[in-house]
Amino acid sequence: xxxxxxxxxxxxxxxxxxxxxxxxxxxxxxxxxxxxxxxxxxxxxxxxxxxxxxxxxxxxxxxxxxxxxxxxxxxxxxxxxxxxxxxxxxxxxxxxxxxxxxxxxxxxxxxxxxxxxxxxxxxxxxxxxxxxxxxxxxxxxxxxxxxxxxxxxxxxxxxxxxxxxxxxxxx
Amino acid sequence: xxxxxxxxxxxxxxxxxxxxxxxxxxxxxxxxxxxxxxxxxxxxxxxxxxxxxxxxxxxxxxxxxxxxxxxxxxxxxxxxxxxxxxxxxxxxxxxxxxxxxxxxxxxxxxxxxxxxxxxxxxxxxxxxxxxxxxxxxxxxxxxxxxxxxxxxxxxxxxxxxxxxxxxxxxxxxxxxxxxxxxxxxx
Numbered sequence: 001x002x003x004x005x006x007x008x009x010x011x012x013x014x015x016x017x018x019x020x021x022x023x024x025x026x027x028x029x030x031x032x033x034x035x036x037x038x039x040x041x042x043x044x045x046x047x048x049x050x051x052x053x054x055x056x057x058x059x060x061x062x063x064x065x066x067x068x069x070x071x072x073x074x075x076x077x078x079x080x081x082x083x084x085x086x087x088x089x090x091x092x093x094x095x096x097x098x099x100x101x102x103x104x105x106x107x108x109x110x111x112x113x114x115x116x117x118x119x120x121x122x123x124x125x126x127x128x129x130x131x132x133x134x135x136x137x138x139x140x141x142x143x144x145x146x147x148x149x150x151x152x153x154x155x156x157x158x159x160x161x162x163x164x165x166x167x168x169x170x171x
Numbered sequence: 172x173x174x175x176x177x178x179x180x181x182x183x184x185x186x187x188x189x190x191x192x193x194x195x196x197x198x199x200x201x202x203x204x205x206x207x208x209x210x211x212x213x214x215x216x217x218x219x220x221x222x223x224x225x226x227x228x229x230x231x232x233x234x235x236x237x238x239x240x241x242x243x244x245x246x247x248x249x250x251x252x253x254x255x256x257x258x259x260x261x262x263x264x265x266x267x268x269x270x271x272x273x274x275x276x277x278x279x280x281x282x283x284x285x286x287x288x289x290x291x292x293x294x295x296x297x298x299x300x301x302x303x304x305x306x307x308x309x310x311x312x313x314x315x316x317x318x319x320x321x322x323x324x325x326x327x328x329x330x331x332x333x334x335x336x337x338x339x340x341x342x343x344x345x346x347x348x349x350x351x352x353x354x355x356x357x
Contacts, residue, residue, distance in 0.1 A: 014226070015230070018223045018226055018227060021219055021222075021223055022219075022220065022223040025216050025219045025220055025223075026210075026220065028216075029209075029210035029211070029213060029216045030210070032210075032211070032213075033210060033211050064227070065227050065230065066231075068223070068224045068227045068228070069224070069227050069228040069230070069231040069234045070234070071224075072196055072199075072200065072224055072228055072234075073234055073237065073238070075199070075200075075203065076199065076238075076241075077284060077288070079199065079203075080245055080284050080287070081280045081281060081284050082280075083245075084248075084249075084252075084276075084279070084280035084283050084284065085276055085277065085280045087249060087252060087253075088252070088276040088279065088280065089272075089276065090273055090276050090277075094273055098277070
Protein backbone atom coordinates (compact mmCIF):
# COMPACT_ATOMS: atom_id res chain seq x y z
CA UNK A 1 0.00 0.00 0.00
CA UNK A 2 1.34 3.39 -0.97
CA UNK A 3 1.82 5.86 1.82
CA UNK A 4 0.11 9.22 1.74
CA UNK A 5 3.33 10.96 0.72
CA UNK A 6 4.05 8.46 -2.05
CA UNK A 7 0.48 8.65 -3.32
CA UNK A 8 0.62 12.41 -3.56
CA UNK A 9 3.80 12.18 -5.66
CA UNK A 10 5.53 14.58 -3.29
CA UNK A 11 7.20 11.94 -1.13
CA UNK A 12 10.81 13.11 -1.17
CA UNK A 13 9.90 16.79 -1.26
CA UNK A 14 7.56 16.64 1.74
CA UNK A 15 10.01 14.41 3.58
CA UNK A 16 12.79 16.97 3.04
CA UNK A 17 10.58 19.84 4.17
CA UNK A 18 9.55 17.93 7.29
CA UNK A 19 13.12 17.04 8.19
CA UNK A 20 14.19 20.64 7.67
CA UNK A 21 11.31 21.92 9.78
CA UNK A 22 11.95 19.42 12.52
CA UNK A 23 15.68 20.09 12.83
CA UNK A 24 15.25 23.85 12.51
CA UNK A 25 12.49 24.06 15.11
CA UNK A 26 14.14 21.72 17.61
CA UNK A 27 17.58 23.38 17.41
CA UNK A 28 16.04 26.85 17.51
CA UNK A 29 13.87 26.01 20.50
CA UNK A 30 16.72 24.42 22.43
CA UNK A 31 19.07 27.35 21.73
CA UNK A 32 16.35 29.74 22.79
CA UNK A 33 15.68 27.77 25.94
CA UNK A 34 19.29 27.55 27.12
CA UNK A 35 19.83 31.22 26.05
CA UNK A 36 23.30 30.42 24.74
CA UNK A 37 23.46 33.45 22.44
CA UNK A 38 20.64 35.45 23.95
CA UNK A 39 19.40 36.69 20.58
CA UNK A 40 16.66 35.22 18.40
CA UNK A 41 18.52 36.20 15.23
CA UNK A 42 21.66 34.23 16.14
CA UNK A 43 19.58 31.26 17.27
CA UNK A 44 17.64 31.27 13.99
CA UNK A 45 20.78 31.46 11.84
CA UNK A 46 22.46 28.61 13.70
CA UNK A 47 19.29 26.49 13.57
CA UNK A 48 19.00 27.22 9.85
CA UNK A 49 22.59 26.13 9.21
CA UNK A 50 22.02 22.93 11.23
CA UNK A 51 18.87 22.16 9.25
CA UNK A 52 20.52 22.78 5.87
CA UNK A 53 23.51 20.61 6.79
CA UNK A 54 21.10 17.87 7.87
CA UNK A 55 19.30 18.09 4.53
CA UNK A 56 22.59 17.67 2.68
CA UNK A 57 22.99 14.13 4.07
CA UNK A 58 20.20 11.98 2.53
CA UNK A 59 20.57 9.25 5.17
CA UNK A 60 19.36 11.64 7.86
CA UNK A 61 15.90 11.72 6.21
CA UNK A 62 15.71 7.95 6.60
CA UNK A 63 16.94 8.03 10.21
CA UNK A 64 14.54 10.80 11.30
CA UNK A 65 11.67 9.44 9.19
CA UNK A 66 12.04 6.01 10.78
CA UNK A 67 12.85 7.07 14.30
CA UNK A 68 10.01 9.53 14.94
CA UNK A 69 7.03 7.22 14.18
CA UNK A 70 8.53 4.36 16.17
CA UNK A 71 9.30 6.71 19.01
CA UNK A 72 5.67 7.76 19.00
CA UNK A 73 4.57 4.13 19.20
CA UNK A 74 6.91 3.67 22.18
CA UNK A 75 5.38 6.75 23.80
CA UNK A 76 1.88 5.47 23.10
CA UNK A 77 2.68 2.15 24.75
CA UNK A 78 3.98 3.95 27.84
CA UNK A 79 0.87 6.14 27.93
CA UNK A 80 -1.39 3.12 27.62
CA UNK A 81 0.42 1.34 30.45
CA UNK A 82 -0.03 4.44 32.62
CA UNK A 83 -3.68 4.61 31.58
CA UNK A 84 -4.24 0.98 32.63
CA UNK A 85 -2.36 1.71 35.81
CA UNK A 86 -4.64 4.62 36.67
CA UNK A 87 -7.69 2.65 35.59
CA UNK A 88 -6.78 0.04 38.19
CA UNK A 89 -6.85 2.74 40.85
CA UNK A 90 -3.23 3.87 41.22
CA UNK A 91 -2.78 7.58 41.91
CA UNK A 92 -0.81 9.97 39.69
CA UNK A 93 1.82 10.63 42.38
CA UNK A 94 2.57 6.93 42.62
CA UNK A 95 3.20 6.78 38.87
CA UNK A 96 5.42 9.85 39.09
CA UNK A 97 7.36 8.01 41.81
CA UNK A 98 7.68 4.90 39.68
CA UNK A 99 9.15 6.83 36.76
CA UNK A 100 11.99 7.92 39.06
CA UNK A 101 12.99 4.29 39.62
CA UNK A 102 16.36 3.57 37.92
CA UNK A 103 14.88 0.39 36.43
CA UNK A 104 12.22 2.39 34.59
CA UNK A 105 14.74 4.95 33.41
CA UNK A 106 17.01 2.23 32.05
CA UNK A 107 14.07 0.70 30.15
CA UNK A 108 13.14 4.11 28.70
CA UNK A 109 16.65 5.10 27.65
CA UNK A 110 17.41 1.57 26.41
CA UNK A 111 14.23 1.53 24.31
CA UNK A 112 14.98 4.89 22.73
CA UNK A 113 18.59 3.88 21.99
CA UNK A 114 17.39 0.65 20.42
CA UNK A 115 14.95 2.53 18.18
CA UNK A 116 17.71 4.91 17.20
CA UNK A 117 20.07 2.06 16.24
CA UNK A 118 17.30 0.37 14.23
CA UNK A 119 16.72 3.64 12.36
CA UNK A 120 20.46 3.98 11.75
CA UNK A 121 20.50 0.43 10.39
CA UNK A 122 17.65 1.33 8.02
CA UNK A 123 19.72 4.18 6.65
CA UNK A 124 23.27 2.84 6.69
CA UNK A 125 22.70 -0.92 6.50
CA UNK A 126 24.09 -3.27 9.15
CA UNK A 127 26.75 -0.80 10.24
CA UNK A 128 27.37 -2.52 13.57
CA UNK A 129 28.14 -5.90 11.96
CA UNK A 130 31.72 -6.96 12.38
CA UNK A 131 33.59 -7.78 9.20
CA UNK A 132 36.75 -9.76 10.10
CA UNK A 133 38.43 -8.90 6.82
CA UNK A 134 37.79 -5.17 6.85
CA UNK A 135 40.56 -2.71 7.58
CA UNK A 136 40.53 0.85 8.88
CA UNK A 137 39.84 2.61 12.17
CA UNK A 138 36.06 2.00 12.38
CA UNK A 139 36.31 -1.69 11.42
CA UNK A 140 39.07 -2.26 13.99
CA UNK A 141 37.11 -0.45 16.69
CA UNK A 142 34.03 -2.58 15.97
CA UNK A 143 36.12 -5.75 16.12
CA UNK A 144 37.48 -4.60 19.48
CA UNK A 145 34.10 -3.61 20.98
CA UNK A 146 32.15 -6.63 19.78
CA UNK A 147 34.84 -9.19 20.61
CA UNK A 148 34.08 -11.97 23.07
CA UNK A 149 36.93 -10.88 25.34
CA UNK A 150 35.79 -7.28 25.60
CA UNK A 151 32.08 -8.05 26.09
CA UNK A 152 32.92 -10.82 28.56
CA UNK A 153 35.07 -8.39 30.52
CA UNK A 154 32.21 -5.87 30.65
CA UNK A 155 29.85 -8.55 31.98
CA UNK A 156 32.43 -9.55 34.58
CA UNK A 157 32.82 -5.94 35.66
CA UNK A 158 29.04 -5.61 36.01
CA UNK A 159 28.83 -8.75 38.13
CA UNK A 160 31.80 -7.60 40.20
CA UNK A 161 30.36 -4.11 40.73
CA UNK A 162 26.98 -5.53 41.72
CA UNK A 163 28.59 -8.03 44.10
CA UNK A 164 30.69 -5.34 45.77
CA UNK A 165 27.71 -3.01 46.21
CA UNK A 166 25.59 -5.92 47.48
CA UNK A 167 28.20 -7.03 50.02
CA UNK A 168 29.03 -3.50 51.12
CA UNK A 169 25.40 -2.63 51.89
CA UNK A 170 25.04 -1.69 55.53
CA UNK A 171 21.69 -3.50 55.95
CA UNK B 172 -27.89 7.20 4.29
CA UNK B 173 -27.51 4.86 7.28
CA UNK B 174 -24.62 4.57 9.72
CA UNK B 175 -23.04 1.66 7.81
CA UNK B 176 -22.93 3.76 4.67
CA UNK B 177 -21.67 6.76 6.59
CA UNK B 178 -18.82 4.78 8.13
CA UNK B 179 -18.14 3.14 4.76
CA UNK B 180 -17.79 6.56 3.15
CA UNK B 181 -15.58 7.73 6.01
CA UNK B 182 -13.39 4.65 5.49
CA UNK B 183 -13.24 5.23 1.74
CA UNK B 184 -12.02 8.79 2.06
CA UNK B 185 -9.24 7.56 4.36
CA UNK B 186 -10.81 8.48 7.68
CA UNK B 187 -9.57 5.38 9.50
CA UNK B 188 -6.23 5.11 7.71
CA UNK B 189 -5.18 8.74 7.67
CA UNK B 190 -7.41 11.19 9.47
CA UNK B 191 -7.90 9.45 12.82
CA UNK B 192 -4.23 8.33 13.20
CA UNK B 193 -3.13 11.87 12.30
CA UNK B 194 -5.44 13.42 14.88
CA UNK B 195 -4.33 10.92 17.53
CA UNK B 196 -0.60 11.31 16.93
CA UNK B 197 -0.76 15.08 16.63
CA UNK B 198 -2.90 15.52 19.73
CA UNK B 199 -0.92 13.14 21.91
CA UNK B 200 2.45 14.57 20.90
CA UNK B 201 1.21 18.11 21.37
CA UNK B 202 -0.29 17.31 24.76
CA UNK B 203 2.86 15.57 25.99
CA UNK B 204 5.10 18.41 24.75
CA UNK B 205 2.81 20.95 26.39
CA UNK B 206 2.91 19.03 29.64
CA UNK B 207 6.64 18.41 29.89
CA UNK B 208 7.50 21.90 28.51
CA UNK B 209 10.61 20.60 26.74
CA UNK B 210 10.83 23.73 24.61
CA UNK B 211 9.45 26.12 27.19
CA UNK B 212 6.06 27.78 26.87
CA UNK B 213 6.20 27.99 23.07
CA UNK B 214 2.98 26.56 21.65
CA UNK B 215 3.95 27.06 18.00
CA UNK B 216 7.15 25.02 18.40
CA UNK B 217 5.27 22.18 20.01
CA UNK B 218 2.76 22.37 17.20
CA UNK B 219 5.39 22.11 14.46
CA UNK B 220 7.15 19.20 16.16
CA UNK B 221 3.83 17.38 16.62
CA UNK B 222 2.92 18.03 12.99
CA UNK B 223 6.22 16.60 11.73
CA UNK B 224 5.89 13.50 13.91
CA UNK B 225 2.28 13.00 12.77
CA UNK B 226 3.16 13.29 9.08
CA UNK B 227 6.10 10.89 9.43
CA UNK B 228 3.78 8.52 11.26
CA UNK B 229 1.29 8.60 8.37
CA UNK B 230 4.17 7.75 6.04
CA UNK B 231 4.66 4.40 7.81
CA UNK B 232 1.85 2.05 6.79
CA UNK B 233 3.00 -0.73 9.10
CA UNK B 234 2.69 1.49 12.17
CA UNK B 235 -0.79 2.62 11.09
CA UNK B 236 -1.74 -1.05 10.82
CA UNK B 237 -0.34 -1.74 14.30
CA UNK B 238 -2.21 1.26 15.70
CA UNK B 239 -5.48 0.16 14.13
CA UNK B 240 -5.13 -3.25 15.75
CA UNK B 241 -3.71 -2.08 19.06
CA UNK B 242 -6.24 0.56 20.11
CA UNK B 243 -9.37 -1.61 19.74
CA UNK B 244 -7.61 -4.34 21.73
CA UNK B 245 -6.88 -1.83 24.51
CA UNK B 246 -10.55 -0.83 24.50
CA UNK B 247 -11.64 -4.47 24.76
CA UNK B 248 -9.25 -5.05 27.67
CA UNK B 249 -10.53 -1.94 29.44
CA UNK B 250 -14.10 -3.18 29.10
CA UNK B 251 -13.05 -6.62 30.41
CA UNK B 252 -11.28 -5.06 33.41
CA UNK B 253 -14.23 -2.80 34.07
CA UNK B 254 -16.60 -5.75 34.09
CA UNK B 255 -14.23 -7.72 36.33
CA UNK B 256 -14.00 -4.81 38.78
CA UNK B 257 -17.80 -4.51 38.75
CA UNK B 258 -18.09 -8.19 39.57
CA UNK B 259 -15.51 -7.88 42.36
CA UNK B 260 -17.40 -4.84 43.60
CA UNK B 261 -20.55 -6.90 44.08
CA UNK B 262 -18.78 -9.10 46.64
CA UNK B 263 -16.12 -6.78 48.06
CA UNK B 264 -18.02 -3.52 48.24
CA UNK B 265 -15.96 -0.37 48.68
CA UNK B 266 -12.27 -1.14 49.20
CA UNK B 267 -9.12 0.93 49.45
CA UNK B 268 -5.97 0.52 47.39
CA UNK B 269 -3.42 -1.30 49.56
CA UNK B 270 0.37 -1.14 49.34
CA UNK B 271 1.09 -4.42 47.59
CA UNK B 272 -1.59 -3.78 44.99
CA UNK B 273 0.52 -1.16 43.20
CA UNK B 274 2.95 -3.86 42.14
CA UNK B 275 0.13 -6.09 40.99
CA UNK B 276 -1.45 -3.21 39.08
CA UNK B 277 1.90 -2.60 37.38
CA UNK B 278 2.31 -6.24 36.39
CA UNK B 279 -1.29 -6.49 35.16
CA UNK B 280 -0.90 -3.27 33.13
CA UNK B 281 2.28 -4.53 31.45
CA UNK B 282 0.67 -7.88 30.63
CA UNK B 283 -2.48 -6.18 29.32
CA UNK B 284 -0.54 -3.86 27.03
CA UNK B 285 1.65 -6.72 25.79
CA UNK B 286 -1.49 -8.72 25.13
CA UNK B 287 -3.07 -5.81 23.25
CA UNK B 288 0.08 -5.26 21.22
CA UNK B 289 -0.01 -8.83 19.96
CA UNK B 290 -2.67 -7.37 17.78
CA UNK B 291 -4.03 -10.55 16.27
CA UNK B 292 -4.71 -12.18 19.63
CA UNK B 293 -8.42 -11.59 19.20
CA UNK B 294 -8.49 -12.60 15.55
CA UNK B 295 -8.84 -16.36 15.02
CA UNK B 296 -8.17 -16.06 11.27
CA UNK B 297 -4.49 -15.20 11.70
CA UNK B 298 -2.12 -18.11 11.92
CA UNK B 299 1.50 -19.17 12.45
CA UNK B 300 4.24 -16.77 11.51
CA UNK B 301 1.84 -13.83 11.41
CA UNK B 302 2.36 -10.61 13.30
CA UNK B 303 3.78 -10.29 16.75
CA UNK B 304 1.97 -13.29 18.18
CA UNK B 305 3.10 -15.69 15.47
CA UNK B 306 5.50 -17.26 17.95
CA UNK B 307 2.54 -18.30 20.08
CA UNK B 308 0.92 -20.24 17.23
CA UNK B 309 4.28 -21.80 16.41
CA UNK B 310 4.87 -22.69 20.04
CA UNK B 311 1.45 -24.29 20.50
CA UNK B 312 1.74 -26.24 17.26
CA UNK B 313 0.77 -29.93 17.16
CA UNK B 314 4.36 -31.09 17.77
CA UNK B 315 4.92 -28.90 20.81
CA UNK B 316 1.69 -29.21 22.75
CA UNK B 317 2.80 -32.23 24.73
CA UNK B 318 6.15 -30.62 25.51
CA UNK B 319 4.45 -27.38 26.62
CA UNK B 320 2.18 -29.25 29.04
CA UNK B 321 5.11 -31.32 30.31
CA UNK B 322 7.10 -28.14 31.00
CA UNK B 323 4.12 -26.53 32.71
CA UNK B 324 3.60 -29.48 35.06
CA UNK B 325 7.35 -29.73 35.65
CA UNK B 326 7.45 -26.11 36.84
CA UNK B 327 4.40 -26.68 39.08
CA UNK B 328 5.97 -29.88 40.44
CA UNK B 329 9.32 -28.19 41.21
CA UNK B 330 7.51 -25.28 42.86
CA UNK B 331 5.46 -27.63 45.06
CA UNK B 332 8.55 -29.58 46.12
CA UNK B 333 10.89 -26.66 46.78
CA UNK B 334 8.56 -24.08 48.35
CA UNK B 335 9.22 -23.11 51.92
CA UNK B 336 6.06 -23.82 53.86
CA UNK B 337 7.37 -22.21 57.04
CA UNK B 338 7.04 -18.73 55.50
CA UNK B 339 3.59 -17.42 54.68
CA UNK B 340 4.67 -15.61 51.49
CA UNK B 341 6.34 -16.57 48.23
CA UNK B 342 9.05 -14.66 46.27
CA UNK B 343 6.58 -13.23 43.76
CA UNK B 344 4.40 -11.64 46.39
CA UNK B 345 7.56 -10.36 48.13
CA UNK B 346 8.65 -8.72 44.86
CA UNK B 347 5.23 -7.21 44.34
CA UNK B 348 5.17 -5.89 47.93
CA UNK B 349 8.67 -4.45 47.47
CA UNK B 350 7.62 -2.62 44.29
CA UNK B 351 4.50 -1.31 45.94
CA UNK B 352 6.39 -0.16 49.01
CA UNK B 353 9.09 1.63 46.99
CA UNK B 354 6.64 3.44 44.77
CA UNK B 355 4.65 4.61 47.79
CA UNK B 356 7.73 6.15 49.40
CA UNK B 357 8.12 8.77 46.63
